[in-house]
Amino acid sequence: MLEENGNGTGKNGKEVGLLERVKAGVKEDVQSLKTDLPAKAKEQVEGLKDPTKTQVYTSIFRHKHDDTPRNRALGVLSNVFLHLHPAKINRDAVRYSFTWGMGGITFFLFLILTYTGVLLMFYYHPTKVQAFRDVLYLEHDVPFGKILRNMHRWAAHLMIIAVWLHMFRVFLTGSYKKPREFNWNVGVILLVLTLLLSFTGYLLPDDQLGFWAVTVGTNMARATPLLGHEGPFGKMLGMTPYNDVRFGLLGGSIVDANALLRSYIWHCIGIPLVAITFMAVHFWRVRKDGGISGPAPVMLESEADKRRT
Amino acid sequence: MPEKPIPEDDPIVSKSYALHYLVAMVLLLGTLFWALSDEYWIQRPWKGYQQEWKHRYVAFLKSAKSESAKSEKEIEQNPEYQQLLQNYQQAYDSARPRRDAIQIQLNNLNAEILAVQSVFTDRRAYVNALNYKIETDSSASGKESKQKELEKYKQKTATVKYPDGHKQDYTYDQLEAAYNHLRDQRTQLSAELGDILKPVADANTKMATYISEHMVDLTPAQIDGLRKKTEDWDPKIVQINVADANIVDRCESCHMGAREPLKLTAVALTPKGQKKPDEYAQAFVSHPEPGLLRVHDPDKFGCSPCHQGNGRATTSIEKAHGNYEHWLWPLFPKENAEAGCQTCHSADMFLASGEVGATISEGKDLFRQKGCMGCHRYEGYDKEPEDLNSISQQIKQLEQERAQNIKQAGYLMKQADAAATNEEANRLNEKAIALRVANSKVDARVQQLDFQSHSLMQDMKKVGPNLKDIRLKLNRDWIPVWLKKPTDFRPTTKMPNFRLNARQIQAISAFIWQSALTDPLPRQKPGNAEHGQELFETRGCLACHSIGEGDQMQGGAFAANLTRVGEKDNYDYLVRWVHNARERTRPYCPYEKKDIGPEDYAKKGLPYVFDLAHSQCPNDGHELQVQNMTVMPSLRLTVSDAQDIASYLITQKKQEPSAYPDASYMEDPALKEEGRKWVRHFGCAGCHEIAGFEDEGRIGTELTAEGSKPIERLDFALFTEPAQRGGKDPIAVQEDLQRLPDGPATGPWYDHKGFFEHKLAEPNVYDKGKIKSETEVLRMPNPHLTNQEIRSLTTFLLGSQESSLPASYQYRPADTRRDIQEGWWVVKKYNCMGCHQFIPGQPTTLMGMARYQDPDWKEQLPPKLLTEGARVDPEWLQRFLANPALSTTDTDRNGVRSYLKVRMPTFSFSDNELRKLVRFFQAMSQQPMPYIPEQVPTLSAKEIDMARSLFSSNAAPCLKCHATGDPQHDKNATAPNFLLAKERLKPDWVERWIVEPQAISPGTSMPSGLFRQENGHWVFAGPTPASFQGYGQDHTKLLVDYIFQLTPEEQRRVSAAMGKNRATSQLRPEAGNEKRAGRSGAIHTGGTH
Amino acid sequence: MDWRQLWEIVSAPDNVPIVGMIPLLVFYIYLAWKQARANDELVAELETNPALAKTHHRKSWPFRPGWQKEVHVWPFLLRIEFLAAIIVTIILMVWSITLSAPLEEPSNPNLTMNPAKAPWYFLGLQEMLVYFDPWIAGVVMPTLIIIGLMVIPYIDTNPLGSGYYTWKQRKFAIGTFLFGFIVLWVAMIIIGTFIRGPGWQWFWPGQTWDHNRLIYEVNRDLPDLFGITSNLAKGIFGAIVVGGFYLIGGFVVHALFRRYNPKDYRRMSLLQYSIMIFFLLTMVALPAKMLLRLALNIKYVWITPWFNV
Incomplete structure (x- = not known):
């Protein structure tokens, strides 16, 4: 480029000046590289010495990490996962012996189940021909497939136990009492949803165990009063094996391909969606109802009725 | 509370969780590594196998190579090889000068091509790009100018610098020409080189082939190849995947040696210093029947279709082929491995490939010969009665239709007579006529069905003798003794032991005695027993029957042992039987369900004649059963010969017939009804013809898919727990215990094999300890099988499965192989193999007998039929099989080999069976059907x-x-x-x-x-x-x-x-x-x- | 003693959660009981010492003035939550590595499993099937359980024991809940898992599960015992018995409740009181019916053309 410019220099004096200016400019640029580069490099290194000051860091962590009360509070409030917690809680509420941690464990297990469940979905087809083969495939072929399936299964069982223990603890500490009555009800619904989640998953391997468990389970639906063909008053209302509530549940009169598909959709999409909704309500209400109930100061018998009036 | 001192520092705030976290993290890390190693090693035990395989196989190949090198040297010493080597040397020497020259030329040429190519491809790319621009330019002027540009470019020269240093300028076209020219040159030279080297390569191949043909094993070079392959092996899953059959078999991930070209034995793969082959050595052996694998290419069939087991499982031996309770198709035990054949070859009566096939074939034969299908339905066995039944159903329906039509027609005619108008009357009459025409069609169909049933009735056989004849045939007092335990009288009999009590014996004997026919039997002159013996021993009777007991026994096991026949049989009947066993006392009409006697014929004024040509019922015209349902053929003996043989046989006894205790209670009519009950209960009609039981159904379970019945459906009764856990064998009777192929159970036997073997060894074993009435106890009689027979039958039953494979895996060929399949059923049915050899190496009964070891008598053996189909004209064969005397008048002879003492019998094959047999022979010799005889030129x-x-x-x-x-x-x-x-x-x-x-x-x-x-x-x-x-x-x-x-x-x-x-x-x-x-x-x- | 049988049941993969749940329950009940006793002692002390009650921080845990009443969630709560998550993960992974999720034969509608069992968490309901018609055990009962759980906060008028463990202040509520949870739910699951063998027959632990076992058992209906034959009479009789149970039972409960729990009695409205009595009696009806069946072989009490109870 310079050369070409040079070709045209003979014609015009002004152009000569331009060339001079360009030359000078280039010289300057080179000089600046010599002086600025080391300085900037030094600055860069200095900046990296404290990564918490970098822009990348601060964009993720929105506050300092100093051990001050403010930062401790911000750490919780400014984190999407932690902000369900208040910044500060009752000093004794961190005691494991009081809470048993079962609510948190249940939620943690729900997350594990979601992650493992999503991974399992990559390998599973809810069809009569494929389902069992896919589980065999998971057992024998998929890298980490076996542990994946096992974790999903055992986490489900563990979650049921955790939910029961959670409910047990909440009852024992009277935590359903005013103003938490409604959240207790949400909890009961979540308990039912947990059981249904596990139950719908039972059929999916399409083996004898699941098949008969679901058959036994859904056979009871036949006997639903009014809505089941074997239930009280069912016949009078025109219920048959082909139009009663069990038929609706299974998508057929026997546990078959349709039941498998329904089970799958309820298990993977339907119930989780409902459960997540209720979980959001549950957690939100914990905060809004004043955090967890205790450990509260004991109330004396003598004060009970006073307070009532 | 107050008892505990309150600490200064707030424990909630000041307590450190560092230790907790440390422990938890260490544990978590440990768990993670555990999970990883579990995934990498523990869940993949085959990796260890493959590692071990590499060591052992390489060691084996090393020793194999030194041996192979030794033998290769020996072969190389051979003058023939030396000759080949010399040829090779000559070819090599003569080809060498020209070869070297060409190779130098080629090298130079390649360098030149490379030089031109680099310039040419660059210019061509530019030309192509320009051409594209011309093609896509929208304006004509633009095209033109670019065309010019292209021309200009093509005219511009480019310099090629050749490897020898000289440079040359080319225009584009010249360059292209030069490039193509060089390439042509190279092709030519290469071809020439190929021609020159061909004799050398041929000579070399000849040497290699010579060595590999004369080497027992592989050549050292091949072994080196194998060793290299093994050493370079990276552990990985080895699997066969047949998508359309959903077969995924990874057996070879551990059984690495299964398909290796060398014969690998467990001993050869055991490391030195180790005495017994360990589980690795046993896993690495090669497949024992490579011939079988050639027919059933593992890449198409996998392993599990034949062996079963869980082909996918690679996590443990138990999951793959152990006793894993949740896998539906456990591996067939080694000794029953041939059950796998049955899963696809259920339609074949005869299976053989190398060493494989004898067990399952024996199982199939036993199932038929022992009369199992008399009680148990099995698809493909005993089809005739089933077909006959359906035909008679159809006939009945058609007959009803006809009666209905007649009635309707009569009614219409009557109406026509009373019709008001002429048209109406005509219309009704026409309707009546149409019905009559319809009836004639019905008649034709009935006739057709009757014709079919003629064949079927001829083909229908029963395993046991016709009990309608026993009054004519048997010594009355002998019957109860026989029923008590048939093996006491005749240890090799097919008649099983029914465990009858005294009352049942009396009742059954009384019933069959009283329900038998009483027609008079012509008296026979006594014959010459000595001549009879000679005839008996030489005419071929011993191909099926045996005589003598214990060590003295000689003859075939297909039919009864006649050692004590003199104690039970009536001479007059015996003569008739020997003369023509199929001769029936009275024909049976399946339509009327009764035996037709002379009175029925007399009523219609017909002569009392019934045979295959006169098989119509005098009463209703339907097909009659005119033959005894026995496979025993007619030997076309003269009456006097028959008398001689019968006279000989009647002398065969250990005690006098009169020595049997009196059984006159058999005449007691009161016992008859009870006897009928027991005859029905025990299913006697499954094997015997019994008056009143002609259409009796089978009393046993269908066994077609018995092997795939869920184990829960097999009733181990009180032995479920012992069978699951092992323990003392429930069979207590020593005689039965010895029938178990593997001896008394030592471990758990809760599987199909265990169930079948125990059931066959002692059929009532599962009754043990149960309280049941005499009608509830298990009815299956004891077929007194040997352990080998039980093994064969168990194999057969294990393989009787509803296959999970696609139907295309079932061996049901539609071409001539089907003729072979069908033919074997007939061949086995009549024991043709007792006299004739059908396939190389197959022994016949006669061949093994002492008499025929004599060289002179050897020539008296019946002809081998190895290439019968290629040898004889099928039409002639059909004629011969129908009448082996090849004459209607002179029947006391062999039609072809008149010089043979042994006689080809007349089997009274039905047209159906004749056709099957002829097609069978043609197909066995790969002869086309139909056969068009060759024209023989007339000689001068x-x-x-x-x-x-x-x-x-x-x-x-x-x-x-x-x-x-x-x-x-x-x-x-x-x-x-x-x-x-x-x-x-x-x-x-x-x-x-x-x-x-x-x-x-x-x-x-x-x-x-x-x-x-x-x-x-x-x-x-x-x-x-x-x-x-x-x-x-x-x-x-x-x-x-x-x-x-x-x-x-x-x-x-x-x-x-x-x-x-x-x-x-x-x-x-x-x-x-x-x-x-x-x-x-x-x-x-x-x-x- | 058939140890092998026992081991087979206990080690069945799906039964392991139940086996694990038993010590877990015992541990948590112990944990709750310990805290409840401490609180009860504190309450007793404070009741007698009003002065102390005024100054005491009213928790059984130690406290000094100057200690924070509230602590930061981060890090004091979160560190425990995170630790719990790690421990649960470890447990789950070890469990998944060592024990595989069950996978039996492919489903086969023609081959009934014996015994065919529902998923373990529903075994309580399946056990109920022995004593009740499916429409009660499978439909009405679960519905009542859910509703019963949900009404708890609305009928429990006791203001005491909210947010801390106690026994003395909530004897009735906790006793009833323990009865429902431990006896009617967990115990039933244990019976369903370990005791019920082939044919849903009763096998004591260590007894061999014999598929061929036959048991003579004739169950009669209560009306038959009284020689009632006509359908109408049976219906009326049953209605009287069932109605009588609730009436007389209600009266007995009233008599006892009023006497031993006068404070709660006073606090409850009529609606709360009658709902409480209904659910209490229904809970009692369960073991009552079981007793009738097990001890007296009585199948139904109330027989109508449409339903049986």
Whole structure:
């Protein structure tokens, strides 16, 4: 480029000046590289010495990490996962012996189940021909497939136990009492949803165990009063094996391909969606109802009725 | 609370969780590593196997290589190999100068091509890009200007710098031409090089082939290849995936040696210093039957279709082929491995490949011969009664339809008579006529069905004898003794032991005795027992029957042992039976369900005649059962011969018939009804014909898919727990315990194999400890099987599965292989293999008998049928099988081999079975059906003369051994009459036969080497008369044409002439051995001249 | 003693959660009981010492003035939550590595499993099937359980024991809940898992599960015992018995409740009181019916053309 410019220099004096200016400019640029580069490099290194000051860091962590009360509070409030917690809680509420941690464990297990469940979905087809083969495939072929399936299964069982223990603890500490009555009800619904989640998953391997468990389970639906063909008053209302509530549940009169598909959709999409909704309500209400109930100061018998009036 | 001192620092805030976290993190990390190693090693045990395989196989190959090198050296010492080596050297030397020259040229050429190519491809890319621009330019002027640009570019020269240093300028077109020229040159040179090297390569291949053909195992080079492959092996899953059958078999991930080209044994793969082969060595052995794998290519079939087991599982031995309770198709035990054949080959009666197939074939035979299908339905077995049943159902329906039509027609006619108008009357009449026409169609259909049932009734056999005849046949007092325990009387009998109590025995004997026929039986003259014995032993009776007990026993196991027949049988009946076992006392009408007697015929004024040609019921015209349902054929004996044999047999007894305790209670009518109940209860009619039980159904479970029945459905009764956990074997009776193929159970036996084996060894074992009434106890009788028989039947049952494979895996061929399949059913049904050999190496009963070990008697053995289909004209064969005497008048003879003492019996095959048999023979010899006989050219007088001289040549005196029809001559004949050839044989087979009979029927006495190859023609090996000078055709062809045109007169003439010759030359010694020597002398003269 | 049988049941993969749940329950009940006793002692002390009650921080845990009443969630709560998550993960992974989720034969509608069992958490309901018609055990009962759980906060008028463990202040509520949870739910699951063998027959632990076992058992209906034959009479009789149970039972409960729990009695409205009595009696009806069946072989009490109870 310079050369070409040079070709045209003979014609015009002004152009000569331009060339001079360009030359000078280039010289300057080179000089600046010599002086600025080391300085900037030094600055860069200095900046990296404290990564918490970098822009990348601060964009993720929105506050300092100093051990001050403010930062401790911000750490919780400014984190999407932690902000369900208040910044500060009752000093004794961190005691494991009081809470048993079962609510948190249940939620943690729900997350594990979601992650493992999503991974399992990559390998599973809810069809009569494929389902069992896919589980065999998971057992024998998929890298980490076996542990994946096992974790999903055992986490489900563990979650049921955790939910029961959670409910047990909440009852024992009277935590359903005013103003938490409604959240207790949400909890009961979540308990039912947990059981249904596990139950719908039972059929999916399409083996004898699941098949008969679901058959036994859904056979009871036949006997639903009014809505089941074997239930009280069912016949009078025109219920048959082909139009009663069990038929609706299974998508057929026997546990078959349709039941498998329904089970799958309820298990993977339907119930989780409902459960997540209720979980959001549950957690939100914990905060809004004043955090967890205790450990509260004991109330004396003598004060009970006073307070009532 | 207050008791505890309150600490200064707030524990909630000040407590450190560092230790907790440390422990938790260590544990978590540990768990993660555990999970990883679990995934990498523990869940993949095959990796260890493959590691071990590499060590052991490489070690094995090393030792194999040194051995192989040794033997290779030996082969290389061989002069033949040396010759090959010399050839190779010569070829190599002669090719070498030119080869070297070409190779140098080629090297130079390649460098030049490279130089031109680099310039040319660059310029071509530019030209192509420019062309594209021209093509896509929208304006004509633009196209034009670019075209010019292109021309200009093409004219511009480019410089190519050649490897030798010189440079040259080319325009584009020149460059292209130069490039193509160089390439053409290279192609030419390469082709030339190939031509030059071809003889060298050929010679080299010849050497390699020579070595590999003469080496027992692989050559060192091949072994090196294997070793390299093994050493480079990276552990990975080895699997066979057949997508459309959903087979995923990873067996070879551990069983690495299964398909290796070397024979690997467990001992060979055991490391030195280790005494017993460990589980690795056992896992690495090669498949014992490589021949089987060639037919069933593992890449198409996988492993699990034959062996079962969980082909996918690689996590543990238990999951793959152990006793894993949740896997539906556990691996067939080694000793029952042939069950796998049955899962696809259920339609085959005969299976053999190498060492494999004997067990399952025996199982199939036993199932039929022991009469299992009398009680248990099994698809494919005993089809005739089922078909017959459905036909009679159809007939009944049609008959109803006809009656309905007649009634309707009569009604319409009546209405027509009373009709008001003419048109109405006509209309109704027409309707009535239409119904009558419809009835004639019905009649035709009934007739057709009747015809079918004629065949079926002829084919229908029962395993046991016809009990309607027992009053005529048996000693009354013997019956209860027999029923008590048949094996006490005849240890080898098919009749199983029913465990009857005294009351049941009395009732059953009374019922069958009283329900039997009482027709009079003609009295027979006593015969000559001595002659009878000779006939019995030589006519072929022993191919099926046996005689003598224990060590003395000789003969076949297909039919009854006749050692004590004199104690039970009535002489008059025995004569009738020997003369024609199929002769029935009264025909049975399945339509009326009764035995038809003379009174029925008399009513219609018909003579009391019934046989296969007169099989219509006098009452209703339906097909009658006119034969006894036995497979025992007629030997076409004269009545006096039959009397002789019967006289001999009646002497066969250990005690007098009168010595049996009196059983006159059998005449008691009161017992009869109870007996009927028990006969029905025990399903006696499954094997026997019994009056009133002709249409009795089967009483047992269907077994077609017994092997895939869920284990829960097999009733182990009180032995469920012991079977699951092992323990003392429930069978207590020593005799039955010894039937168990693997001996008394030592471990758990809760599987199909255990169930079947125990059930077969002691059928009532699962009743043990249960309280049941006498009608509830298990009915299955004890078939007193040996352990080998139980193993075979268990194998058969294990393989009886509803296959999970696609239907295409079932062996149900539609071509000639189907004829073979169907034919074996008939061949096995009539025990043809007792006398004839159908496949090489198959023993026959007669072959094994002491008598036929004598060289003279060996020639008396029935002919081998190895290539029967290629040998004989199928039409003739059909005629022969229908009437082996080949004559309707002179039946006391063999139609073909009149010289044989053993007699080809008349089996009264139905048309159906005849067709199956003929097709079977054709298919077995790969003969096309239908057969179009070859036209034999008419010979000229000169040719006849020439042929005659061969035919009667002293070097090959054909008529010496072949029968001529002259009784005097035929006494010593050992081969069939030539006059039969024209109708019977296929000319091209005869030609092959006279050239090399040993190749077709090993061991035949027909001499070999009668002809030799000369100038591409077969020429007689003995001296030929002058007339053969200049005859350029096959002598064999000439001889065959002559034989096919032989007339009786010609044969007589030649025979007479030869007789004269022989008389003068005294060529014929008298004693058997010398006679043989004499003949083999003739062979040698024939062969060496 | 058939140890092998026992081991087979206990080690069945799906039964392991139940086996694990038993010690877990015992541990948590112990944990709750310990805290409840401490609180009860504190309450007793404070009741007698009003002065102390005024100054005491009213928790059984130690406290000094100056200690924070509230602590930061981060890090004091979160560190425990995170630790719990790690421990649960470890447990789950070890469990998944060592024990595989069950996978039996492919489903086969023609081959009934014996015993065919529902998923373990529903075994309580399946056990109920022995004593009740499916429409009660499978439909009405679960519905009542859910509703019963949900009404708890609305009928429990006791203001005491909210947010801390106590026994003395909530004897009735906790006793009833323990009865429902431990006896009617957990115990039933244990019976369903370990005791019920082939044919849903009763096998004591260590007794071999014999598939061929036959048991003579004739169950009669209560009306038959009284020689009532006509359908109408049976219906009326049953209605009287069932109605009588609730009436008389209600009266008895009233008599006891009023006497031993006068404070709660006073606090409850009529609606709360009658709902409480209904659910209490229904809970009692369960073991009552079981007793009738097990001890007296009585199948139904109330027989109508449409339903049986």
